[in-house]
Amino acid sequence: MTKVWGACPLDCPDGCSWVVDVEDGAAVRMRGNPAHPVTRGALCVKVNRYLEQTRAADRILHPMRRVGRKGEGRFERISWDEALDEIASRLGEIRETYGGQAIWPFHGTGSLGYIQGLEGFAGRRFFNVLGASVHEPTICSIAGSTGLKYTLGTAGGMDPEDFARSKLILLWGTNPLTSGHHVWKFIQDARRDGAYVVAIDPVLTRSAAQADEHLAPLPGTDAALALGLMHVIVRLGAHDQDFIDRHTLGWEEFRARIEEFPPGRVAEITGLPEERIVALGERIARTRPTAIRATQGMQRHAGGGMALRTLACLPGVTGDWALPGGGLCYSTSGHFKLNLPKLVRIDLLPHPVRSLSMTRLGEGLLDVDDPPVKALFVIAANPVGSNPHQTKVRRGLAREDLFTVVLEHFPTDTTDYADLVLPATMQTEHLDVIAGYGHLYLVWNEPAVEPPGECLSTSETFRRLARRMGMTEPSLYDSDEELARQLLDSPHPSLAGITVETLRKEGFARLNVARPYLPFADGFPTTSGRLEFYSVRATRVGHDPLPGYTPPADPGDGLVLISAAQHNFLNTTFGNNPELRRRAGAPTVTVHPDDAAARGITDGAPIRVSNTRGAFEAVARVSDRVRPGVAATSKGHWAKFNGGATVNATVDERDSDMGGGAVFHDNRVEIEPR
Incomplete structure (x- = not known):
């Protein structure tokens, strides 16, 4: 038996290390590498079937x-x-x-x-x-990466292993138990030391259900919520003025922008109760270090770049960028x-x-x-x-x-x-x-x-x-x-x-970097060397010099449809695997009971989801796991197995605000029984 090192190549943050056992020229077993500090011996439900996938009957073997x-x-x-x-x-x-x-x-x-x-x-x-x-x-990820670079000079942020040091963790528009579950181990380490976990997501996902608190803003309103939270922090005088003075640029201008987003206005934009916004702002104000985990889903709308640009300012206001276990992690690829x-x-x-x-x-x-x-x-x-x-x-x-x-x-x-x-x-x-x-x-x-x-x-x-x-x-x-x-x-x-x-x-x-890793201990990789609340570089390409809020832009009517990751597929990889297809079942769309009742839709009923761009068929799930006005489905299904169309038949070929990113979650649809 020979053991061979390998690495998962799939589009997931975890980049797992694996070990393949080879006997008589055949791969007979694959498992996560127990020595890798992030993989820790575990693979996901999808990659656990990877060897099976390599031997699948429908594999293409010849030109x-x-x-x-x-x-x-x-x-x-x-x-x-x-x-x-x-x-x-x-x-x-x-x-x-x-x-x-x-x-x-x-x-x-x-x-x-x-x-x-x-x-x-x-x-x-x-x-x-x-x-x-x-x-x-x-x-x-390009919209979010571009936005982060205007604030930080890089899309790279904190080391996810340092979530174990955090006292407050915001899972912002991310569902790690489905998409990149290895960070959850570090979150669990933090919770054992008393950390509080808040999930900010329009849908009660697997991860949100495990959090201490869940806030469900309307899709595409994350930047407004971030500004509202900073408004509460500044009003309390809990901003870190020393960090701001020594490490940031444009504070007075940005402070004026923050003043434009009091909790009452933010409640109207996000659909969240004002008291929940104030309570979370107060929690952030008094909790150091606070860490934010934000991944690609939250920036797939018209204001996606601005959302990450604004969100990266929050640890600048609180000074968390200077603390082990504080800051924001979007992608480490910039490191x-x-x-x-x-x-x-x-x-x-x-x-x-x-x-x-x-x-x-x-x-x-x-x-x-x-x-x-x-x-x-x-x-x-x-x-x-x-x-x-x-x-x-x-x-x-x-x-x-x-x-x-x-x-x-x-x-x-x-x-x-x-x-x-x-x-x-x-x-x-x-x-x-x-x-x-x-x-x-x-x-x-x-x-x-x-x-x-x-x-x-x-x-x-x-x-x-x-x-x-x-x-x-x-x-x-x-x-x-x-x-x-x-x-x-x-x-x-x-x-x-x-x-x-x-x-x-x-x-x-x-990488040969310190542990714990403070990515900006020696300054930010911006032109000024500081975190830039005010970005001259942004103005050169026509953007607002200040972080702010850019609303969703789909001109259609109906429900906002989110198409997040499927637990059993990775994008469309594994969409042909018989066992994973069985586990995934037919495409479903979850709608709130109020929206279902208004459309004559019952739980388990076949539905048609459509807009001017196209349509697909699915099965209705009626549940308060989504907020009113929002519908939720998953990507990854193959059209040939599902009536010839999937959710992407309804998504517009339109750019986000920065970098030309996609707008999968800036998508309005109508849903009707069929």
């Missing part, structure tokens, strides 16, 4: 060419030579006729690996040599100072190229014409299942003049539209490096077994394609281990001593 109409999902098996010849020929013709920018490498979050996945834009060197358009991964330029090699582009937004795929395929997108490579993504405006995305993918290549594990809703499908390796079958965005560890992934069938890693696929196209740039042929060494070749002190050899030996390595 395939479409034989039916786009969308039908009918294919014939072909050889790798045939596939590579066809791709090389078509790309050559497209580049010659339209230029390289007519090619769009569409990367998804099916893998966050630096070698095989999104974090290193796997295959990017190949596309740079072609002069292809640059893919902007706007679907997940990983890896050598991405050396890995991605944008310098290989023959000339500047345009960027295309991930969340505007339908628009990019149907409306962009300078040049039009003529070739689409889909890598670790299922945009028919995951992107906004599902109907528009389908129309774009149905274009007969669009050459679409999909690298995949399974026949998804998106592969049905491919011209060619290429079989990709899964995590136990290739080398990779992972950095969780919910901790401070790099994790090594050693291939544990040989790939099945004719599956190739993403990196090897592009090495072979470069060779087939006669490309002479030497770096296109770097091995996976060479790529990993280049990634780790960074002068930043946090990476000193972390090498391929140390990672391969230990399985993981913590």
Whole structure:
């Protein structure tokens, strides 16, 4: 029996370290690495079935060419030579006729690996040599990250392990027991020491049900609530004037902004009782340290960037940024100072190229014409299942003049539209490096077994394609281990001593930062070196110089529909797993009893959810787990298993306020019995 270190590549903060037991060339067991301080030997309900998923009956094992109409999902098996010849020929013709920018490498979050996945834009060197358009991964966290940078200079915040030191924890728009459960262990450690936990979420989630207190604001009103809480703190004189004077910029202007949001006004905006706002503000005022856990869900609306920008000010007002166990954690990815330029090699582009937004795929395929997108490579993504405006995305993918290549594990809703499908390796079958965005560890992934069938890693696929196209740039042929060494070749002190050899030996390595970690002990990485309540940089791109509140913007009527993570899927990964599909059941939409009664909807009844963009079918759940005016469903279901449409049929292809982020939770719908 051989034990092999591995790392979960999926789109989750936890970036787990795992151990695979291999016997006679087969992976026979997978478990969380007990030595990893965050994984602590446990994986999630989804990844516990990962080995089963690698051996699934519907796994794609050979290259395939479409034989039916786009969308039908009918294919014939072909050889790798045939596939590579066809791709090389078509790309050559497209580049010659339209230029390289007519090619769009569409990367998804099916893998966050630096070698095989999104974090290193796997295959990017190949596309740079072609002069292809640059893919902007706007679907997940970009609005919040952009907003945080205006306040803090970085999206990186406190170390989640330091939640164990907190006395008050605000779970703000996050449900860690479903999405990234390992932080809950540190929250439990804090509770044993007397910490109080407040969940702020429009839905009574698994995590909210375990909290000491739950507040349910209207979706998209988080910034107003944060300003109202700061109003209470300042009115009590509980703000940390010493910290403000020494470490912040623009306090007097921001204090005036705070004065615009008294609890009464905030109650009207958020739909919360005024006394609950005041009580939480008073609790924050008297409790040090206070920590905030806010993840991607809360910034998927028109004011998402402003929401995180404003929320990051709260620990600046209270001085919690200076305290172990205080501050805010959104993503730790900003702390990983890896050598991405050396890995991605944008310098290989023959000339500047345009960027295309991930969340505007339908628009990019149907409306962009300078040049039009003529070739689409889909890598670790299922945009028919995951992107906004599902109907528009389908129309774009149905274009007969669009050459679409999909690298995949399974026949998804998106592969049905491919011209060619290429079989990709899964995590136990290739080398990779992972950095969780919910901790401070790099994790090594050693291939544990040989790939099945004719599956190739993403990196090897592009090495072979470069060779087939006669490309002479030497770096296109770097091995996976060479790529990993280049990634780790960074002068930043946090990476000193972390090498391929140390990672391969230990399985993981913590960044060389202090414990406890105060990320801004030496100042903030802003232009001023201070936390910026007032941001000149924001004004240069047309934003308010001060944090504030930007309301939701969906012009529709009806209920606000939230589509949060499904407990049994991870985005659309595992959406085909029979056991996890059984556990998940059919798509449901939870509505408040008052809203259900007004629409003639009963618990368990079939319903139709619709707006001007599209519709999907679901089963009603009538419950006060959602507040009036709000409906809640989950993402991750595959359209082909659920009547041909999912919740994303109703979501607009519209940008948030900052960074071009998605607006999945700024979505109004009508619901009716069917």
